[in-house]
Amino acid sequence: MLYLMRHGAPVREGLLLGRTDDPVTEAGIAACVRRAAGLKVAAIVSSDLMRTRDCATAIGSARGIVGEADRRWRELDFGVWDGMRPADIDPAAFARFHDDPDAAPPPDGELWSSLLNRVGNALAVLPSVPTLVVTHGGAIRAALADLCGFDRRQTWAFDLPYAALVSLRIWPGLDRTVQIVGLST
Template sequence: MTGFALHLLRHGAPETPGLLMGRTDGAPTEAGIAACVAQAKGLGIECLVASDLWRCRAAGEAIGSAVDLPLTSDRRWRELDFGDWDGMAVNAVDVGAFGRFVDDPDANPPPGGERWSALVARIAAAIADLAPVPALVVTHGGAMRAALHVLCSFDQRRLWAFDLPYAALLSLRVWPGERPSAQIVGLRP
């Protein structure tokens, strides 16, 4: 089996950057949408999926228009739910609590928020449901890191090392199966 190309694209810049935006949605900027469309050029995709949150769907709709593909919305590609921290600036969160979360997000989830393992489980299910054709998923930084964990078995420390700015494109070659795996073939900030 030759595998298939899976491109993960972080949504473009929101109108209010710098917030912990999990379930909290925010309007994307026009420049952010344009940056996503530019990243998607020439990928040769046959499948287009986006998180159901507007900051991803807006870019997905613009990309779909540009490449003449329908957009499928899938809530499993959402960001981690930050619970009580959702919508807050990082510097407004208790430093100790945030540090514990970064060190071990499964043992120390945000208050009222989602555990890392729950995010990983829903991303694994979303990946398993993808058709084995070249695909682009417009999603969030946390979901992209969860996909790297699922497909490449990266541990938490390695995942935080990835710089995934708004409109970053991560390209993988995925080999589906009972235990899917992938190889990173590119990262464009």
């Protein structure tokens, strides 16, 4: 089993937080710990940013598991938009980004295809035991694109609020098969 969890609520909600290393609230950590209750995992991985790492550490400490931080699980880098409210960004530029994030990435930001590539690389090295990955909304969407073959628009067809959990069953092999068995929001 693979579990993909979005971090808890950051201190400054409503911002594009890609590489910005904002802390998570205590309530956000508690929400992730509650969401993880009952999961049978042997490994925990997170992005290296504190809003994911702190949630993963709290979940792991309750189970005696030391998590591993992997920067490939970071959120999309929003470049000059990082740390901004979407309402403060030129609406036409933001719309172009949403329509085609490779053709119109944030200024000095990361391409969607680059996020897909690095998350795909991170997925390839996950341990072959039940694993919880505490990460970001964009990285979860990139993982679902890689694992399930979703196109970019399909990855936005569902909401991933803070502390959301996607549960996946994976049958490895040449023709890897993946089934979403749960979405908890």
